[in-house]
Structures are given as structure tokens and as C-alpha cells.
Amino acid sequence: MTGDGDSAVARPTRHVVVMGVSGSGKTTVASGIATATGLTFAEADDFHPAANVALMRAGVPLDDAHRWPWLRDLAAWMADRAAEGTSTVLACSALKRAYRDVLRQGPPRLDFVLLHGPAEVIRERMTRRTGHYMPASLLDSQLATLELPEPDEHVLTLDVSLPPEELVAAAVRALNLAGRKGPLLSDSV
Template identity: 45%
Template sequence: MSPEPPTAPGADIVVVMGVSGVGKSTIAKGISTLMGWTFAEGDAFHPQANIDKMSNGIPLTDEDRWPWLALIADWMREEVQAGNNAVVTCSALRRRYRDVLRDADPAVRFLHLAASEDLVGDRLSHRQGHYMPTSLLHSQYDTLEPLDDDELAAGSVVCSVEGSAAQVLARAMDALRLTPPADDEEGHRA
């Protein structure tokens, strides 16, 4: 049995991480809906120059990522200061990227959605309307650094994306030890 994940006083922040196409947005939105938490799409923080590079099949460099990560960290910091529980998507593929996000709140937890490159490649080949081409997937797997032991000990978790979105969401909620709040007599979240 793993230790209880730490939480910030008055706020819980979860970063749903992983390679493009693994289902970060779907699972993060599911957590947000079930828990009544604030949701943010990490891709929305990308400057247009980053989007243009990825759209053209050019992998981002660390220099491209630092301002993007700083914007996400600033958003998380504002949510913590406001006492809001929140969930945000962000690839967070390297430990040093996660460290930038952790600077917003040391108690931030990461939910790493994990899958084989073949599975994600198949999903990406069927996805429409996203700027991230399938051709960049291999570079993401090359960049990916799994969660370190100290990150796992601090409450971050790894969750397989095998199965349906509902199954993955249930596994993620269980792994994060999140229980949706009960509805009151009028159907409002308590």
C-alpha cells in the first residue's frame, strides 16, 4: 500500500502528463468534472511560435518550452493561492520540466498516462484537428523520462491507458485516491 499523497493546504493540483495523443485532455476533463475542479488545457498556454513549429513537424527545444512551462506554473500558483483544486494537462516529459511546475506548489502531483508507442501512434493517426503530427511522436518517447522514485513517493502516479476512457478515468481516480464529492439533496456538489 502506497503512502497517502500529500496535499497543499486548501488546494490539490494534479498535472496530467504524457506524450501527445495519450489522452491527457480526456482524463483531465473527467477528473475536473467528477471532482468539480478547475481545468486548464496546457496546450492553450503555448505561444503561436511553438504551435507553428509543431504544426510543421519540428520538435520543440528546451528554449521553446521554458516560457510555456512558466505560464502553466504561474496559472497553477494562482489556483493554489486562490485555494482552488485544479487539474491541468502538460506533457511534462522531463524531470526538469516537472520541477518547473513543482515550483508553483511543492505538493503538486503528476498523473503519468502511459502507453506503448504503437498504441498512441494508432490513436494519433485517427485524431483530427490537432497541430501535433504523428511524425513527432517518436521524439516525444525519446524525450520522456519516467517519474522518479521520489516523485512517486510524493504522491505522483502512473496509469495505463489500455481500455476505454471510462476505465482509464476510474483507474486514474483510484491511483490518485480521489473520491468525487457527494451531491447534496438538491443535486449540488457538497
């Protein structure tokens, strides 16, 4: 509500998927974007059914049959939030173009941020983290599955070697999310 008697005009929602292989920092960067902007954060891994989690915990890569229902659920979650007027940021691997295309069927506008860089950096991060069901042994299968975005996909690619706070700031700036809410509000012009 504007407070001047005009009827409220709904602000278009924004939806961002921070993507990359396991260990690239998707969750850290996506949650950082949420903190800086007020977008609602979700971790795509939380949408996996127990059977998928059990396979990954056992070191078995998921195949497309396991992924399609999960991807459709993620797209529906974002579409539902858009219908409510809520903007979102999702940490999701989205390794193949076909997966990204399914996600694009959700909200009316979807931006992608790819965290990409040297396998050695990612592998080292994976070996340090605790409590995550994705073992470092699956990194090679994820790298083999990764289809780098084509130019027509308009995906923002950031170097995974940068510190998380720099990645968050770069994504917020490049996607013009500054000024929505949070600590980066003062950086907006």
C-alpha cells in the same frame, strides 16, 4: 462556512498534472477528472505562444528554450489558482523531470499521473484524431524525450491501453479525489 458560527477554514487545494506524450489521452483523462471532481481543468497546449504552435504544426519538435517560459507560465497559473483556493487538473506532456520540477514550483501540492503504454496504441490514436496541430510524425521525438519518473517523484502511472473512463476512475481513486464533487461522489466511503 460551517454554518455553526465557526470561522471558515480554507480547504487545501489539490493540483494534478495528467502527463504523457501526445496522443496518450491526457486531455480526455484530465477533463474526465475535472468532471468527476470539480477541479478546474486546463489544457497546457492552450498556454503555448503562437510561435511554438507554428513550429509543432510544421512538424518541428520544440526545444527547451521554447518550453521553459511555457512551463513557468503553467506553474504560475496553478499557483495563482491555489492562492484563490481553486483546485486544478492540467493536461500537460511534462516529459522530462526538469519540466516536472518547474511545474512543482507552482502550487503547494502537485500530483502527477503518467499515461504510458505501447507506442503502437498511441500512434494509432494520433492518426485518428482531427484538428490537432501535433502530427503523428512527432511521436518518436516525444518518446525519445520522455524521462520516465524516478521513484522519488511519486508519479501514478496508468496503462494508456485502458478505456478513458477506467483511467479517470483509477486516477480519482489513487489520488483520493473522490468525494470532492461529481459523479464519483457516490463511490467515496
